[in-house]
Amino acid sequence: xxxxxxxxxxxxxxxxxxxxxxxxxxxxxxxxxxxxxxxxxxxxxxxxxxxxxxxxxxxxxxxxxxxxxxxxxxxxxxxxxxxxxxxxxxxxxxxxxxxxxxxxxxxxxxxxxxxxxxxxxxxxxxxxxxxxxxxxxxxxxxxxxxxxxxxxxxxxxxxxxxxxxxxxxxxxxxxxxxxxxxxxxxxxxxxxxxxxxxxxxxxxxxxxxxxxxxxxxxxxxxxxxxxxxxxxxxxxxxxxxxxxxxxxxxxxxxxxxxxxxxxxxxxxxxxxxxxxxxxxxxxxxxxxxxxxxxxxxxxxxxxxxxxxxxxxxxxxxxxxxxxxxxxxxxxxx
Amino acid sequence: xxxxxxxxxxxxxxxxxxxxxxxxxxxxxxxxxxxxxxxxxxxxxxxxxxxxxxxxxxxxxxxxxxxxxxxxxxxxxxxxxxxxxxxxxxxxxxxxxxxxxxxxxxxxxxxxxxxxxxxxxxxxxxxxxxxxxxxxxxxxxxxxxxxxxxxxxxxxxxxxxxxxxxxxxxxxxxxxxxxxxxxxxxxxxxxxxxxxxxxxxxxxxxxxxxxxxxxxxxxxxxxxxxxxxxxxxxxxxxxxxxxxxxxxxxxxxxxxxxxxxxxxxxxxxxxxxxxxxxxxxxxxxxxxxxxxxxxxxxxxxxxxxxxxxxxxxxxxxxxxxxxxxxxxxxxxxxxxxxxxxxxxxxxxxxxxxxxxxxxxxxxxxxxxxxxxxxxxxx
Numbered sequence: 001x002x003x004x005x006x007x008x009x010x011x012x013x014x015x016x017x018x019x020x021x022x023x024x025x026x027x028x029x030x031x032x033x034x035x036x037x038x039x040x041x042x043x044x045x046x047x048x049x050x051x052x053x054x055x056x057x058x059x060x061x062x063x064x065x066x067x068x069x070x071x072x073x074x075x076x077x078x079x080x081x082x083x084x085x086x087x088x089x090x091x092x093x094x095x096x097x098x099x100x101x102x103x104x105x106x107x108x109x110x111x112x113x114x115x116x117x118x119x120x121x122x123x124x125x126x127x128x129x130x131x132x133x134x135x136x137x138x139x140x141x142x143x144x145x146x147x148x149x150x151x152x153x154x155x156x157x158x159x160x161x162x163x164x165x166x167x168x169x170x171x172x173x174x175x176x177x178x179x180x181x182x183x184x185x186x187x188x189x190x191x192x193x194x195x196x197x198x199x200x201x202x203x204x205x206x207x208x209x210x211x212x213x214x215x216x217x218x219x220x221x222x223x224x225x226x227x228x229x230x231x232x233x234x235x236x237x238x239x240x241x242x243x244x245x246x247x248x249x250x251x252x253x254x255x256x257x258x259x260x261x262x263x264x265x266x267x268x269x270x271x272x273x274x275x276x277x278x279x280x281x282x283x284x285x286x287x288x289x290x291x292x293x294x295x296x297x298x299x300x301x302x303x304x305x306x307x308x309x310x311x312x313x314x315x316x317x318x319x320x321x322x323x324x325x326x327x328x329x330x331x332x333x
Numbered sequence: 334x335x336x337x338x339x340x341x342x343x344x345x346x347x348x349x350x351x352x353x354x355x356x357x358x359x360x361x362x363x364x365x366x367x368x369x370x371x372x373x374x375x376x377x378x379x380x381x382x383x384x385x386x387x388x389x390x391x392x393x394x395x396x397x398x399x400x401x402x403x404x405x406x407x408x409x410x411x412x413x414x415x416x417x418x419x420x421x422x423x424x425x426x427x428x429x430x431x432x433x434x435x436x437x438x439x440x441x442x443x444x445x446x447x448x449x450x451x452x453x454x455x456x457x458x459x460x461x462x463x464x465x466x467x468x469x470x471x472x473x474x475x476x477x478x479x480x481x482x483x484x485x486x487x488x489x490x491x492x493x494x495x496x497x498x499x500x501x502x503x504x505x506x507x508x509x510x511x512x513x514x515x516x517x518x519x520x521x522x523x524x525x526x527x528x529x530x531x532x533x534x535x536x537x538x539x540x541x542x543x544x545x546x547x548x549x550x551x552x553x554x555x556x557x558x559x560x561x562x563x564x565x566x567x568x569x570x571x572x573x574x575x576x577x578x579x580x581x582x583x584x585x586x587x588x589x590x591x592x593x594x595x596x597x598x599x600x601x602x603x604x605x606x607x608x609x610x611x612x613x614x615x616x617x618x619x620x621x622x623x624x625x626x627x628x629x630x631x632x633x634x635x636x637x638x639x640x641x642x643x644x645x646x647x648x649x650x651x652x653x654x655x656x657x658x659x660x661x662x663x664x665x666x667x668x669x670x671x672x673x674x675x676x677x678x679x680x681x682x683x684x685x686x687x688x689x690x691x692x693x694x695x696x697x698x699x700x701x702x703x704x705x706x707x708x709x710x711x
Contacts, residue, residue, distance in 0.1 A: 047531040047532070047533060047534070048502065048531055163395070192394045192395050192558045193558050193559050193560065193599065193602045193603060194394055194598060194599060194602040195394075196602065196604070197601075197602040197604070200604075219531050219532055220532050220604070221532065221606055222532075222561075222604035222605065222606040223604050225604060225605060225606050225607060225608045225611050226604070226605075226608060226611035226612060245608050246608050246609070249606065249607065249608050250608075259533065260532060260533060261606060262536075263532045263533045263535065263536040264532065264536075264561075264606045265559075265561035265562055265564065265565045266561055266564075266565075266603070266605065266606065267606055267607075271540060271543070272535075272536035272539050272565055273536055273540075274533050274534065274535070274536035274537030274538075274539075274540060275533035275534075275536075275537070276537070278501050278503065278504070279501075331606055331607045332607050332609075332610070
């Protein structure tokens with residue numbers, strides 16, 4: 001997949017994440033392979049419990065090792081292995097080379113400090129900017145993420161800002177040191193529809209102008225339609241389909257992707273179609289294809305054999321035993 | 334008591350719920366003597382009708398007063414002015430005792446199914462609680478009502494002995510719905526009922542709400558910030574901005590032939606799950622945040638963010654003028670025009686957009702050309 005660059009900006013291979021609380025580790029994410037190139041935006045889509053956030057947090061080693069641990073696989077930043085890096089060196093990577101935007105701007109900012117102070121902290125830790133230079137950089141960053149009147153805003157506290165502005169501050173923090181990789185974990189879930197559009201457009205344009213490799217996780221496929229170049233769909237701890245955005249939307253090859261698209265308002269006339277049943281609980285995955293119990297196309301064989309993620313085209317892979325025989329409906333059919 | 338089990342639909346088209354010029358102000362700051370220094374007009378002079386058996390969708394950003402309006406309509410909070418009529422009863426004048434008798438007919442479904450259920454109570458106890466408060470059923474009646482309700486919302490009867498922690502978000506929302514419907518209400522206020530749920534579960538819960546409406550003849554007041562969802566469930570839609578209804582009409586009309594610039598911006602903010610359509614479509618990304626309701630702008634409250642604003646918009650607040658088809662718009666600019674509708678209005682707004690802060694960054698996917706004709710909605 002690395003056609004534009006020899007080495008992917010971020011590549012995750014064979015990642016397995018397990019719950020380690022009490023007794024034997026229970027794998028909750030298995031066999032995840034992903035790679036993102038410079039200037040590319042990858043959407044990581046899945047329902048709650050699918051492992052999308054765990055995957056993105058594992059890439060930055062932010063998982064709490066007392067609860068969840070990366071038990072196998074590798075995470076490489078321009079070919080450099082991150083999982084075995086000493087913590088002291090990892091701290092130099094986090095925030096400097098990998099920027100992270102968290103889901104909830106309400107709880108990710110410290111209410112006791114001004115946003116200027118919080119932006120300043122990371123900057124001065126990672127760089128040798130002087131106090132004055134750092135302050136100028138903070139003002140510049142606030143302007144860059146579209147916050148009006150940065151001089152006034154910089155001395156305000158998080159509670160004085162709206163949800164959208166707080167998320168902009170989070171973005172400013174993430175890009176402060178001009179990272180090469182940006183990970184946005186459900187950046188718009190906590191926001192209103194109008195603000196959501198603004199924030200997505202901002203992230204996408206920053207990814208282009210700053211030449212970052214970007215991963216956006218979300219549970220809403222509609223969100224990624226226009227900002228992502230490629231989309232990986234996760235279900236029950238596995239990637240079930242991965243393709244370019246157009247391929248995935250117009251020619252889905254996995255029943256779960258098809259059903260997820262049909263769940264969105266505006267895709268088909270009349271009633272919204274949900275997916276019957278519930279996703280399996282983390283770690284208690286069914287035998288064979290993990291989606292089979294909810295799949296309208298499931299055959300007895302589906303619960304017996306474990307499907308592999310197989311390439312069906314260049315830039316399109318799906319994990320379905322019946323992929324070749326199924327005619328799935330995409331968007332706008 | 335006028336029919337606790339009143340599933341009977343009103344004949345004709347007498348509205349089940351009527352709000353006339355309802356307002357509510359919240360005090361947000363007092364001086365040291367306790368005098369009001371600062372207040373927020375959360376709901377400002379709002380009039381709506383809801384026909385029995387239909388769904389009125391209320392859409393707006395956070396802080397627009399949509400949830401407050403719903404709470405006022407159920408008299409969960411008191412209104413400052415106006416009239417609220419629920420099936421012929423003037424809700425604002427009812428004594429606490431009469432109001433309590435009417436309560437079972439008006440219930441509520443909350444946004445967050447994780448905090449709406451008591452984690453220490455069994456599901457059965459939570460669902461039966463409204464009947465217990467009502468005090469009109471025997472143990473056996475209550476039990477069979479709970480079993481029946483669980484079946485209606487698609488849960489097994491043995492769910493009643495378990496606690497909320499054993500259920501997923503979607504299942505918990507089903508429990509919350511069961512609790513809201515156990516008293517056989519006529520009006521249900523759904524306050525962002527699916528915002529906290531995953532996309533696939535969301536569609537399930539909406540389908541369930543639609544089935545229950547049909548089977549039980551329910552009337553919904555459906556509040557959400559997502560116009561896509563509101564459009565798919567509603568018969569009529571009211572769009573709120575800073576406490577006022579700026580546009581109201583049939584769901585189809587408001588979503589396709591909208592005439593208010595704010596509705597247009599909401600429509601263009603709905604993510605279309607179609608990459609190609611999304612690329613040719615030009616979004617109106619509103620610059621800035623919604624203004625503070627503490628100090629709302631003069632005239633039309635939307636004018637500072639509106640690309641079409643004219644001098645009059647800053648001076649006078651436009652009235653909500655409703656045409657014969659029941660489509661109401663509060664906008665000086667589009668009221669006088671016959672062609673500023675739907676896609677045309679959107680095209681005009683993107684052309685008139687000032688290069689604000691949010692557009693100074695290079696736009697990732699530039700529109701192929703800038704002819705207004707290319708800006709049609711998908």
